[in-house]
Amino acid sequence: MRQRNCDFVGTTMEVDGQSTLSLREFGCEQNLLSRPDGSSSFVQGDTSVLAGVYGPAEVKVSKEIYDRATLEVVIQPKVGLPDCIKILQTGSLVMQCQHLPQDGSKMLKMGSPIWNMDSRVKERAREQCVRETCEAALLSTLHPRSSLSLVLQVVHDDGSLLSCCLNAACMALMDTGLPMGCLFCGVTCAIDPEGHIVTDPTAQQEKNSRAVMTFAIDSAQRRVMMSSTKGSFSVNELQQCIAVSQRASEKFFQFYRDSVRRRYSKTL
Template sequence: MRPDKRNTNDIRVTHTALGQLHRADGSGRYQFGDSSVLCGIYGPAAIGLRDEKLDRAVIEVSFSAAHGKSTTRERLHERLLRSTFETAILSALHPRTGIRITCQTLCDDGAVLATSINATMLALMDAGIPLRSVITAVSCMVDKEGEVFLDPTALELKEAQSTHTFAFDNVSGGVVSCESTGVFTEEEYESCYDICKQGSDAIERFLRHALQKKLEKQSGLDFGKS
């Protein structure tokens, strides 16, 4: 049994919020347990001639740690977030503009990269950015005995032999991006893929439900009723 009483294939209690950043074009806060990230979307908006692309919008990402200055870890997260969402955003619909994604870690209790990917997806949906697909992410770890744990906490990660974060595309069902660290076998990697895929399917339903609730509140309608 895990310290928080979850089974090995359980994600933590999840919370979401939309529209908390009033100066942004869209925003989303996503929370796995105590891990929480707030994302803001700015644009599509005009950018400098030197930076613009004639055939698409330029995607810019900034990622900030919860405390202190950003490190190499945050820069790696920025690159992975950008490559992940460049595949999802229909940037050709907004040529010669820029879309800025800002992620602020509010609390890091493990799996913060997956948390930030889900927060970014929420914010893009809130901003009404045209998308090819919905991207969802979840992390897992393999301990020294070879057991796989979904959505690990910071305490659990101290016992990790390897960690893995998968981002999935809901259209193809495939992996859009993956970050793996540590030592692991091919069999362990496949087990991590399987458990994260199951977790991501549940997260997609949760994201859609959160957006539906916001639309119902704005319109005064209940889309769950025929």
């Protein structure tokens, strides 16, 4: 008999009075998996991510840090092999490629490993963004010489994946009960060719845009903890996007509070 707390916040919300600056419906559920120490699923429109946290647990001697916890983040793609297996595979395929003659027909076959490599690099970059944000929010010195592992399973990707990963990670860390200095949330902004800012874009909107930026905002002072950008934009546009993200983050933090309050409502 597990408690379900799926809070779906209305329809699209207006952040800035302008209709483009709106967030898709978002929802969250905590403690939905039985094996991990903490888990959550976060849904933003059609983008959905499932997160599980294990820890503080025993750590391998090679990864042990004497004064704080070791955090590992793995993002599992929706389809395809987990990251570690891919490395082995692409490694061997690249080796083969080197021995191939520079012949057009055979080069075509190399398309798949190169594509794999590319998606792997993207994934690693995403993992690093999430890991560094979590490390900044967690008080990891309180659990030295232990390991924390965060596994993010992409259920469906319809744009703003990194921000959804960040939100799922924050809810899962909170569910685990790990000591945190502040909360964080992820907001993605896209700038379309006309120069309008679209918050929480869908995959189609991301594709049509000139630039996509994701920010992690902390709950204490609404400062930017992490930024990941793609495309070209002016300094002014960057600052506008940060301001918009900060305003959008209010919605997320209020949602976090409502969601946790609902979770504890039965034991109040």
